[in-house]
Amino acid sequence: MAPNDPSDRSPQTGEEEDFATLFAASESKATAARIGIGDKVRGKVIAISQDNVFVAIGNKAEATIDAAEFRDSSTGEILIKVGDVIEATVVDDGSRSGAPVLRRVMGRGGANVAFELEQAFEHQVPIEGLVTGEVKGGFEVQIGSTRAFCPGSQIDRPGRGERVPGSQYIGRRFPFRVTKIEQGGRNVVVSRRDLLEEEAAAAAARTWERLRVGAVLTGTVTSVRDFGAFVDLGGVEGMIHISEMSHARVERASDLLSVGQTVEVQVIKVGETTDNRGRRQIGLSLKALAADPWTTLADRYPVGATVHGTVRRLETFGAFVEIEPGIEGLVHISKISTERRLNHARQALEVGQSVEVTVLSVDPEQRRLSLSMVETARKKQEAQQAEDRAEEERVMASLKQPGAMGTLGDLLAEARRKK
Numbered sequence: 351m352a353p354n355d356p357s358d359r360s361p362q363t364g365e366e367e368d369f370a371t372l373f374a375a376s377e378s379k380a381t382a383a384r385i386g387i388g389d390k391v392r393g394k395v396i397a398i399s400q401d402n403v404f405v406a407i408g409n410k411a412e413a414t415i416d417a418a419e420f421r422d423s424s425t426g427e428i429l430i431k432v433g434d435v436i437e438a439t440v441v442d443d444g445s446r447s448g449a450p451v452l453r454r455v456m457g458r459g460g461a462n463v464a465f466e467l468e469q470a471f472e473h474q475v476p477i478e479g480l481v482t483g484e485v486k487g488g489f490e491v492q493i494g495s496t497r498a499f500c501p502g503s504q505i506d507r508p509g510r511g512e513r514v515p516g517s518q519y520i521g522r523r524f525p526f527r528v529t530k531i532e533q534g535g536r537n538v539v540v541s542r543r544d545l546l547e548e549e550a551a552a553a554a555a556r557t558w559e560r561l562r563v564g565a566v567l568t569g570t571v572t573s574v575r576d577f578g579a580f581v582d583l584g585g586v587e588g589m590i591h592i593s594e595m596s597h598a599r600v601e602r603a604s605d606l607l608s609v610g611q612t613v614e615v616q617v618i619k620v621g622e623t624t625d626n627r628g629r630r631q632i633g634l635s636l637k638a639l640a641a642d643p644w645t646t647l648a649d650r651y652p653v654g655a656t657v658h659g660t661v662r663r664l665e666t667f668g669a670f671v672e673i674e675p676g677i678e679g680l681v682h683i684s685k686i687s688t689e690r691r692l693n694h695a696r697q698a699l700e701v702g703q704s705v706e707v708t709v710l711s712v713d714p715e716q717r718r719l720s721l722s723m724v725e726t727a728r729k730k731q732e733a734q735q736a737e738d739r740a741e742e743e744r745v746m747a748s749l750k751q752p753g754a755m756g757t758l759g760d761l762l763a764e765a766r767r768k769k
Contacts, residue, residue, distance in 0.1 A: 385411070385450055388473035389440045395432050403430060405438070405452060413440070413450035423523075439475045455525045463494030464535050467528060476525035476545055481505075484516040491526060491540055500526065504541035507550065554585030561586060561632070563617055566639065571611045579607045581615060581634055588632030590615060595636050597643055598675030599662070606636075614639060643676050647719070648712040656726060661703045669695040671707055671721055679719030681707060688724045688731075 385391065385407070393407035402414045415438055420430040430436070442451035456466040456477035470477040479491040479498060488501040505519055526540035560567065561583070569581040569588070578591040590613075592603050600606055607613070619633030651657060651673065659671040659679070668682045686698050699705070708725035711718075 385413075385440050385443050387440055387443050388475075390437060391440060391452065392435065392437045395430060395434045395436065398428060398430070398432060403428075405436065407450065407452075411450070413452050415452040415454065419454050439473055441469050441473060441475060463496050467493065467496060467531060467535060467538060471528040471531050474527065477528060477540070478523055479526050479540060480523050481519045481521065483520060489516065489519060493526075493538070493540075496535065496538055498526070498528075498538035498540045500540050500542060504529075504543040507543055507546045550585040552585070557584040557586045561617060561620060563620055565617045566614060567617065568612060568614050569634075571607050571609055571613060574604050574607055574609060576602065579603050581613060583615075583632070586632065587629070588615070588617070588634040590634045590636055594618065594634065594638070596676065597637055597640060599672070599678075643674065644714045644717055647677065647714055651709045651712060651719075653709050653711060655709045657707060657709065659705060659707055659721070661699050661701055661705060664695040664699060664701060666694050669699050671705060673707070673719075673721075677719065679707070679709075679721040681705075681721045681723055685710075685722035685724050688727050 391407045391413070393405040393413065395403055396406045396412070397404040398417065401417050403417050403420060405413050405415060407413045415436075417428055420428050422429055436454065438452035438454045440450055441453045441456075444450045453469075453475050456470040456475050466477060469475060477493060479493040481489050481500070482492045483490045485499075488499055488503075489505055491498040491500050502516075505516075506514060524542050525545055526542050527544040528538065529541050529544070530537070530539035532538075557567075567583050569583040571579050572582045572587065573580040576592075578589050578595075580587055580589050590603075590607075592600050595603065595606050613636065615634040615636055616638040617632065618635045618638060619631065621631035623630070657673050659673040661669050662672045662678060663670040666683070668680050669686065670678045671681055672678045681695075683692050683695055686692060686695060692698055705723060706726050707721040707723055710720040710722050710725075713719070
């Protein structure tokens with residue numbers, strides 16, 4: 351008897367294998383039956399061919415998705431690998447093709463544009479289109495051989511910054527949501543904003559899971575104002591007040607940040623209430639993540655050290671002098687000049703003036719730095735007096751020498767001429 355002869359197997363073994371096969375088939379059918387057109391599914395990539403990507407979407411159930419959806423438009427390379435997890439929409443439950451068919455975005459490689467438009471409209475699956483021009487009230491979008499219209503208000507999400515010129519959209523491909531199909535497909539209206547709002551809402555949900563005071567997040571600057579900058583943290587917008595941008599004094603937020611810039615920030619406030627648009631106030635800080643120069647100030651500027659600084663503010667009680675970015679010290683009015691009594695610091699100094707100051711005291715905890723301008727003057731005066739005394743002593747010593755000629759005044763005058 352041949353080794354593979356079915357009669358060689360026991361009746362029990364054959365029944366077990368038949369049962370396993372039937373069970374697997376029924377499980378696959380049950381899974382497929384639970385999937386309906388328009389359903390959003392999540393699955394793992396199990397195989398990739400030239401034309402299709404195969405995705406496991408349930409126990410024993412497989413679906414396919416066009417490989418064109420994952421190709422790099424410039425190189426043709428498939429930008430996905432086995433093991434990756436994707437989310438997509440069911441456009442065929444298997445009743446026509448025998449296996450479920452998925453799409454993430456319509457319009458990529460599909461030959462039947464009219465069918466894809468109908469599917470995209472019915473099941474709210476995004477469809478890709480090329481913005482070809484700006485027309486009255488909006489933009490012209492080419493989807494395969496079909497010309498669609500996107501209202502100007504639907505091409506993007508409203509932002510805090512300046513309006514983006516329409517020319518920035520022309521010539522670019524975007525996914526759109528089909529909002530209307532009339533006259534047998536001759537009148538198609540699409541919206542990009544709907545998709546962006548959905549993406550933002552999903553991103554916001556993920557962001558709120560991490561959003562708490564003390565959290566460090568990465569975001570993108572969306573708008574820069576005089577008082578600060580707004581940052582998109584992923585569907586949630588926060589604000590960096592100008593006082594939280596740097597330990598150094600910042601005159602204008604635009605000196606430090608620009609729209610589109612990526613920044614790492616720390617959350618310093620999460621509002622308990624919402625504004626009239628349902629948004630909670632989120633306070634952010636760049637300064638909190640930067641090294642505080644005050645912590646090492648006493649080591650870098652010990653008492654008695656002489657440094658150069660710039661006058662930043664003038665008050666009746668004294669002048670504030672910046673000795674490095676973010677570090678300002680006070681020169682009390684009594685420490686500005688030894689020559690006269692001042693009623694206001696501006697009588698001796700000007701804003702922006704470069705001065706030499708001496709460190710009198712450093713208090714990092716209170717963030718106070720006491721400076722003086724008279725210490726240097728006193729040192730110079732004392733040095734001059736010491737030099738004069740030394741000169742007189744040399745002259746007096748010379749008078750005691752045998753043969754010394756002239757009066758003391760003559761000798762001092764002669765000594766000064768020799769300098």
